[in-house]
Amino acid sequence: MREGVSVLGRLLVAGIGAAAARYALRQIRTSPAGPQLNRTNFRGRTVTLAAGPALAAGASTAAACGATSVPAGAATLVAGLGAGAVGLYDDVVGARPEQKADKGFAGHLTALRQGRITAGLIKIVGVGAAGLTAATLLAADPRVAGHRHRRRQGALGRGVDVLLGAGVVAGTANLVNLLDLRPGRALKSGLLLGVPLAAGPQGGIAAGAVGAAAGLLPADLNEDVMLGDSGANALGAVLGVALAARTGPLGRAGLLAALAGLTAASEKVSFTAVIARTPGLRELDALGRRAD
Template structure:
């Protein structure tokens, strides 16, 4: 039963994100959904709402086991959309947004950080309501993991396919491990595969909407499985990567590491 449910969630999520991408690209022409990528080419951010749609559909098919994941991805996607559409880019990174708040400026990025933190905590509380093995502090840590995963996925959305590959690589073992958490992992995996071709081709990108939602859903899948120790390890790793991103370019590290470089380039058109 669990395997069939997860397979259905993945298939529906993949079909939903692929179909939503095609429909949105054909019907939405607003320039605010267009960005210039690292190569100087125009790309659409409509992949983000398409991923969000696929993820929600997959979670709905999975039902109650993916309820916390659905809350996490909708919350992260909504606040990501706010930053995509209303952000002015004046502040970059977590340090930039916190610095702006310290100067009395409330950026959309700061609102997003707070909003994803809150919805991540609510999702963690929903996931933990039937778990007698965890306490309030464990739930607080889990909320940080969901928010941290949402942020990390967004930090990786700098080259075609990178954030989606990371999502697939993180979701697959959580899916194969079985419940709990497998339903959310299935939805994340399916939604990512549905939009991967256009992303790899450099015609679309997740943006904050899709990347934050993808990371949050994987984070929710992780905390559904993990106890106190696992959550603390995950939060420590995510915090370390976030702090490192303020000083080190992930792209530079990937380009300097042959295995990561080859994986990062896989599937992209030859230059």
């Protein structure tokens, strides 16, 4: 297996991601299921959720091409496609009237106590399962950071490390999804995280996600498409694999703490409001977006 992917190779992987995502978008939009994915965005425009599964497919397959080993490639596919699939389920089923009242993690738990299983809860469990499977695959990969340390750990230590990796994958997927409240915001966030990752260890994985995100960014900014949970969760999950693959236990613990803190903050503070009153972030967020 390759020890790494060259700069030219990473650019090629990014190009594959962009082409694959755009091709998948065209195919999904023109399929018989295409009209069922039409939604109304925050400004009342009709957009399509087809960008979600298109991004999941493009980012996952391209990132797997950029992985340095079979286990890392498999982890990428499981995380990206798994998170995208359960996200699409929530996009479709969660839009039904009986599901709309149950919002947020607390809402899903309240529904569960009442004997109802929500689409959102299925998504949460599904993203967590995808992250756990991906982290387990990474643990067996000698090219992943911290592998020698894991070999010296006991079963308990290795189990904790896998759980930390799963938390990073699922937490990144959730964070990108929390940012998907305005056109282009989630994709820009993915690019800001993914571009530096693409230049470092396991950068081929991030390059695939970066390419797919860049390929769909113009359509998202123009309010022709919407990522939905499918696309945002998938993009975050693939980037989460790239993060987990380049960090050992301490790094994963630090990342998970940061992700948990941001997720907890989102329950109390509006990210949209913070962005709107922060110079620099405000302009970056609006860059390229349609005028009101």
